[in-house]
Amino acid sequence: MNCPACSHSLKPLSLGGVTVDVCDGGCGGVWFDKRELDAFDEPSEFADPLLGIHRDPSAVPDGARHHCPSCTGIVMMRHFFSTRFEVEVDECPGCGGFWLDHGELEHIRAQFDSADDRQRANEAFLARNLASPLASMDRDVQDDMRRAHRLSRLFRWACPSAWIPGKQPWGNF
Numbered sequence: 001m002n003c004p005a006c007s008h009s010l011k012p013l014s015l016g017g018v019t020v021d022v023c024d025g026g027c028g029g030v031w032f033d034k035r036e037l038d039a040f041d042e043p044s045e046f047a048d049p050l051l052g053i054h055r056d057p058s059a060v061p062d063g064a065r066h067h068c069p070s071c072t073g074i075v076m077m078r079h080f081f082s083t084r085f086e087v088e089v090d091e092c093p094g095c096g097g098f099w100l101d102h103g104e105l106e107h108i109r110a111q112f113d114s115a116d117d118r119q120r121a122n123e124a125f126l127a128r129n130l131a132s133p134l135a136s137m138d139r140d141v142q143d144d145m146r147r148a149h150r151l152s153r154l155f156r157w158a159c160p161s162a163w164i165p166g167k168q169p170w171g172n173f
C-alpha cells in the first residue's frame with residue numbers, strides 16, 4: 001500500500017493488537033483501517049510509536065485531496081474530526097478508514113480527555129446549532145426539509161445515528 005499523500009510505501013506497525021500503516025521515512029502520516037483510530041485517539045491510550053514517526057522533511061503533503069490507499073478510485077472526504085473544528089482528517093467513504101497527516105493524531109489526542117468527552121461536546125454543539133432549528137421547522141415545508149437534510153449531511157461526521165437522514169423520531173427528511 002502506498003502513502004496517499006506522498007506515494008512512499010507504507011509500513012505496517014503493530015501496536016496493542018492493532019496493525020496500522022505508517023509513512024515511515026516519507027511524510028510521517030498514518031493510515032487507520034475502519035475503527036482502528038478508536039484505539040489511539042484518547043490521551044490515555046498508548047500511541048507513542050505513532051507520535052514519533054520518522055519523517056523526511058522534504059516529503060510534505062501537497063494539500064490536495066487524497067485517494068484512499070486501500071480502495072481503488074475513491075477520493076477521501078476531508079472533514080473536521082470534532083466540533084472544535086481544529087483538526088481536519090481524511091476519511092474514506094468506501095472503507096471507512098482514516099488518513100492522518102503528521103502531527104494530526106497528537107492534535108486529536110490533545111482535544112479531549114476521552115471519546116465520551118468528545119461525544120458530549122459534539123452533542124452540545126449539535127443541540128445548540130441543529131436540534132432547535134430542526135425541531136422547529138415545519139416538516140411540510142419543502143425548503144425547510146432541504147435545509148435540514150443539508151445540515152445533517154454537512155455534520156454527518158459528528159452526528160449520533162439519530163441525526164442521520166431517515167432516522168429522526170419525528171419522521172424522515
Ligand SMILES: [Zn+2]
Nearest residue numbers: 003006023027
Ligand atoms: Zn507519506
Ligand SMILES: [Zn+2]
Nearest residue numbers: 068071092095
Ligand atoms: Zn477506502
